[in-house]
Amino acid sequence: MKDQIFRQVIPEGYKFTFDESVAEVFDDMLHRSVPLYQEVNRMVVEISASFYQPQSVIYDLGCSTGAVLCSLSKTLTSSEPSLVGIDSSQAMISKASKLVSSLCPSAKIEFRCENILHTSVTDASVIIMNYTLQFIPLPLRQAFLDRLFEALRPGGILLLGEKVKASSKIIEELEVKFYEQFKKRNGYSEMEISQKRKALEEVLIPRSLEQNMDCLKQAGFAAVEVICKWYNFASFLAIKASEPNKI
């Protein structure tokens, strides 16, 4: 279904939430709002398959409609991985369960409707977290990343995708301008773009590329690399050393 949520006038002060109406149009919304969305997901699947360790768990935190886990289940056919998708929106989890049973019926994916800040994450070789950390309150992010690092096996990875802020005002303005042009090319009107921007204020809080890298290094990751960057969007691969002090 086409995303038309911000076509009508939205009440002043409305804050964006991942409710039923968003879940209904979510796939169209992400394809038209996140640059390189499909390519990043393809990369996430191939990198996850490279680092997956037998009998470990692959988590997708903020899994929304479960598309990435569905692709992963088709890629990792021989080893029957344990795939877990977690999202705090019941609407998203219901949509994910329906999509998976129609698009990849043989996949064994456990979906949990839980807050990722409080959910149990253990024995992981891969943790995927695309465009979700940006919704976690700033003061909680470092401790949360520290916990994900602990949940990973040695040699395990965190794949993180985020909207990012430029470190200078002039470049930030340029990136926002080109991002809005990207959305216009994808069929969103000025009104839709500005209403959504307002609805996301104080809800989606991006940090700079460097702040994200620093947080990942501080959590303990031995290697942290930007694997994709498009103006104000970035994806990171963070690897936990397989032996202490070794990568």
Ligand SMILES: C[S@@+](CC[C@H](N)C(=O)[O-])C[C@H]1O[C@@H](n2cnc3c(N)ncnc32)[C@H](O)[C@@H]1O
């Ligand atoms: C932008 S979407 C993520 C998109 C998805 N990872 C993808 O790449 O298609 C953010 C998702 O994170 C979920 N979310 C936000 N905060 C959360 C939290 N504290 N715990 C669990 N899920 C959360 C939202 O419900 C939403 O489905």
